[in-house]
Amino acid sequence: xxxxxxxxxxxxxxxxxxxxxxxxxNPHHPDAGGVRVTARGEIDLSTADDLQHEIEAAIASTxxxxxxxxxxxxxxxxxxxxxxxxxxxLADEHHKPYHVTNAQGMVRQLLRLTGVWDHLSxxxxx
Amino acid sequence: MSSDTSHAGSEEKLRRLQxxxxxxxxxxxxxxxxDELLERTRDLLQADTAAILLVDANGExxxxxxxxxxxxxxxxxxxxxxxxxxxxxxxxxxxxLMIEHVDRTNVVNPILITRGVASVxxxxxxxxxxxxxxxxxxxxxxxxxxxxxVDLLRLVADRASLATQARLSRLDRAAAVALQRxxxxxxxxxxxxxxxxARYVPGTAVGVGGDWYDLFPLPSGHVGVAIGDVAGNGLxxxxxxxxxxxxxxxxxxxxxxxxxxxxxxxxKVQLFEPGAMATALYAVLDPTLRSLTIASxxxxxxxxxxxxxxxxxxxxxxxxxxxxxxxxPRHSTRTELAPGxxxxxxxxxxxxxxxxxxxxxxxxLLRSLTCQPADTMCSTAMGTLLGEEEATDxxxxxxxxxxxxxx
Numbered sequence: 001x002x003x004x005x006x007x008x009x010x011x012x013x014x015x016x017x018x019x020x021x022x023x024x025x026n027p028h029h030p031d032a033g034g035v036r037v038t039a040r041g042e043i044d045l046s047t048a049d050d051l052q053h054e055i056e057a058a059i060a061s062t063x064x065x066x067x068x069x070x071x072x073x074x075x076x077x078x079x080x081x082x083x084x085x086x087x088x089x090l091a092d093e094h095h096k097p098y099h100v101t102n103a104q105g106m107v108r109q110l111l112r113l114t115g116v117w118d119h120l121s122x123x124x125x126x
Numbered sequence: 127m128s129s130d131t132s133h134a135g136s137e138e139k140l141r142r143l144q145x146x147x148x149x150x151x152x153x154x155x156x157x158x159x160x161d162e163l164l165e166r167t168r169d170l171l172q173a174d175t176a177a178i179l180l181v182d183a184n185g186e187x188x189x190x191x192x193x194x195x196x197x198x199x200x201x202x203x204x205x206x207x208x209x210x211x212x213x214x215x216x217x218x219x220x221x222x223l224m225i226e227h228v229d230r231t232n233v234v235n236p237i238l239i240t241r242g243v244a245s246v247x248x249x250x251x252x253x254x255x256x257x258x259x260x261x262x263x264x265x266x267x268x269x270x271x272x273x274x275x276v277d278l279l280r281l282v283a284d285r286a287s288l289a290t291q292a293r294l295s296r297l298d299r300a301a302a303v304a305l306q307r308x309x310x311x312x313x314x315x316x317x318x319x320x321x322x323x324a325r326y327v328p329g330t331a332v333g334v335g336g337d338w339y340d341l342f343p344l345p346s347g348h349v350g351v352a353i354g355d356v357a358g359n360g361l362x363x364x365x366x367x368x369x370x371x372x373x374x375x376x377x378x379x380x381x382x383x384x385x386x387x388x389x390x391x392x393x394k395v396q397l398f399e400p401g402a403m404a405t406a407l408y409a410v411l412d413p414t415l416r417s418l419t420i421a422s423x424x425x426x427x428x429x430x431x432x433x434x435x436x437x438x439x440x441x442x443x444x445x446x447x448x449x450x451x452x453x454x455p456r457h458s459t460r461t462e463l464a465p466g467x468x469x470x471x472x473x474x475x476x477x478x479x480x481x482x483x484x485x486x487x488x489x490x491l492l493r494s495l496t497c498q499p500a501d502t503m504c505s506t507a508m509g510t511l512l513g514e515e516e517a518t519d520x521x522x523x524x525x526x527x528x529x530x531x532x533x
Contacts, residue, residue, distance in 0.1 A: 042480065045359060075480045077519070078357045081424075082403045085450045106483040113484055114405060114424040115444030119451065 034065035040072040043080035052083040071102035099123040156293040160192035173263035180259040216248040247271040251287040302334040302364040319530035323500035335520035336363030347413030353471040354406035384421035385456040429470040431497035468497035475519035500525040
């Protein structure tokens with residue numbers, strides 16, 4: 001079964017596979033001031049809503065900027081792209097810098113082929 | 127009466143179990159099934175009333191759906207707030223609830239009061255952990271329901287939940303399929319000088335989705351060719367697809383410039399379909415059929431195949447998907463289509479797999495397709511890319527071949 005984990009924190013914690021028992025890092029780390037949403041595994045119709053909620057929560061938080069890290073995402077479909085694009089809109093409405101980073105392999109390829117990569121990876125907004 | 131039920135022997139328990147799990151019930155339509163279940167439940171529990179209320183689409187209210195001994199609840203279309211009163215509390219907490227002495231302080235449904243119901247027992251109807259409704263029974267004389275009563279009522283609720291869920295998803299699926307069929311003719315309309323074919327296959331994992339294709343002659347002599355994919359699946363995606371498809375046709379009547387058509391369409395989606403997102407590719411063939419102008423809203427690039435030439439990817443730089451961002455800039459790309467040449471459009475379901483990069487899928491398509499009769503191209507693409515495996519996402523393809531022979 002594909003499993004997708006999300007966590008919200010200032011720093012990604014590579015190698016950590018659990019979601020529930022990982023305490024959330026302080027989202028208001030003084031060095032970064034931003035919050036990082038780390039997505040893992042396959043993001044599709046069944047998991048995209050979870051990612052969207054995490055992104056929405058991060059944008060609604062007091063963090064000064066939001067980064068969505070896709071380093072550990074192995075598959076993304078149109079529902080996943082949808083969630084990332086909605087994040088961009090919402091962040092702009094909140095005047096909060098937002099960008100998507102670290103897309104690898106086929107995930108990056110899909111984001112390029114659908115013309116959304118520049119739009120999502122540009123640390124614009126605010 | 128309570129001693130009757132609490133001391134039911136194992137034979138009696140078995141009889142009850144059979145009464146509500148009776149396979150013959152499956153033969154009934156949903157309304158009859160629920161009515162019959164409620165009748166049997168009343169009988170088994172020696173209750174005077176039994177009713178099923180289902181949570182509405184936005185999860186805020188319970189709607190009386192079936193009743194026995196309390197028919198006016200359904201006739202009057204009773205709606206009760208989730209979270210308040212007796213049934214509302216069962217729905218909100220997802221747990222059984224018993225009220226031995228019903229009065230205006232503990233129920234909000236006036237029908238229970240006027241009917242003279244003294245005691246009630248309610249259990250949630252569950253789909254996984256989600257509460258989809260409430261089943262309750264009542265007696266006109268005060269009664270303390272037992273844990274056996276709760277168990278039996280839970281069993282009935284499970285049966286009713288299963289039937290309701292199956293029916294609702296069947297209805298949803300049937301409506302989505304009907305809509306998709308009505309909007310996607312198996313054979314698009316004929317246009318002089320063009321041989322056109324298409325395929326649509328619902329995904330095994332998602333059922334009918336929001337993919338569509340379209341081809342239409344315009345009064346200006348141009349021919350519009352479109353393909354798109356509304357994110358999401360089921361009835362909702364199919365309905366949004368229907369609206370986007372017809373809006374595209376309307377804007378196509380006003381402009382022969384694809385980027386312009388997609389700009390207008392995007393503005394419409396942003397305003398009237400909040401939250402919706404779709405990729406779309408819109409191409410316009412000029413009246414001579416020689417020149418093709420294409421704009422892409424986040425859609426995968428089309429293929430052009432020409433007799434004696436190889437098959438190539440048209441380098442259409444995609445702009446943002448429809449609904450992605452207000453005021454996104456859009457542009458068109460122009461390419462030539464030689465006499466006898468072929469154009470092939472597809473949705474991501476054709477090539478996207480969890481196990482292989484997109485470019486490998488596109489490459490496979492490029493190598494397998496040559497300029498052939500449109501129907502052959504569709505068959506070849508579906509055969510090569512889907513082969514033995516079923517499509518998990520829905521798939522749409524559209525092939526167009528110039529048959530005008532003009533040189």
